[in-house]
Amino acid sequence: MTLSLKHLPLALLVSFALLGAPVQAAKKPAPATAAAQAEPEPAILDPFEPLNRGVFMFNEAFDAVITTPVKFLYTNLLPEPVRRGIGNVFGNLDDVYIGVNHGLQGRGNLAGNDFSRVLINTSLGLGGLFDVASDMGLAKGKGDYGVTLGVWGVGPGPYLVLPVLGVSTLRDTVGRGLRIASDPRTYLEPIPSYSLTGAEYVHVRSTNSATEDLISSSSLDKYRFTRSLFLQRRDALISAAKQGN
């Protein structure tokens, strides 16, 4: 699998030109608040709830009819080591973006860790098939453009449920757009481009089964429960990034 990288710098440049240059200094982290009970009820911004609920129901149906059977075939036809290798290849590409975003957040050490992972896994790990960097103690990072925007002071904006792609916010949808614009796969011929994106989607969804089952079995109102978990997770990633953890 060879990915054309020739458009990458251009795409990156365009993405950041679109953003403008409002790189605010990250705000001072809020002092560690007392645990949950002392916090005010978190304000959830969901002005499009009726529409979101509609898309949410569509996604549930899409999962039942398409994603779940494909996931089933994927996990049953391919043995675990093969699936892990597939995940590692996508993860290796993802590490590039995690590194870029750590850099944009001013977390140079972490970015160095991420890029070392890419170099090691691409060479010693045979093109990313094996995650040897983790075995060497270089832990996989976390983060994306949405987190970076959050660190720069961009609020989440309204909560959005995107068709097929799932839960998001306005900020994270912009982040996703930046990722797509800067992803070399976007600039491949349509068939390889969609196949690779689809393969990653199926792989990621197959690794999330445990979480999805947990949400289904625990929630009283699945829409509301999912929204709360997602927004909490994004907040946690951003405040950890702001505090330099």
Added chain:
Amino acid sequence: MRNTIALLLLSLFVGASVPALAAGPEDLVKAMASEVTASVRSLPPASNGVNPQLTAIIERELVPRFDFGRISQIAMGRNWLKASPSEQKQITTEFSHLLIRTYSNAINNLRDMDVAVRSTRSNGSDSDVTVRTQMVGRGSPTSIDYSLSNATGSWKVYDVQVEGISLVAAYRDEFTALVSSDGVPGVIAALKKKNTK
């Protein structure tokens, strides 16, 4: 650090069976997490769904160390005071059943993980702390933070955050909506319905 060493020495002195009452929050969390992972590991790889053996582990290891009354109160937020004492009791009973089931489903994922305590921070008083831990195994580590309070004379967990996500906070969102549409009885009815499924 010095405290930890002192406690360790003390525990050697007293013997292996220091009662949970005397243990500090860090030791309690560490003991709880390692006992749970060890118990899960001793089971055959489980299938999905409710597994009575996993539930038994939760009943044995977690339930005595969790303050479900406090957890229910937090999940209800302001609406706790709208509930009568008997409604509060019903909510606590039903909600603890649901949480136990949820945790039973979740702990199977901890099979190949080991706990490492990272730090403990005070939540504004000596009797209210958050112990931050990491579950390490294959793949990226998962952070699990336990908030504990010593209000009743022994340390009890009243909130758990996995990767920054608190289930109790998610339920608070659900309960708030239920109270505003169907009142406190709506919460009890929804919990009962979920538990009988």
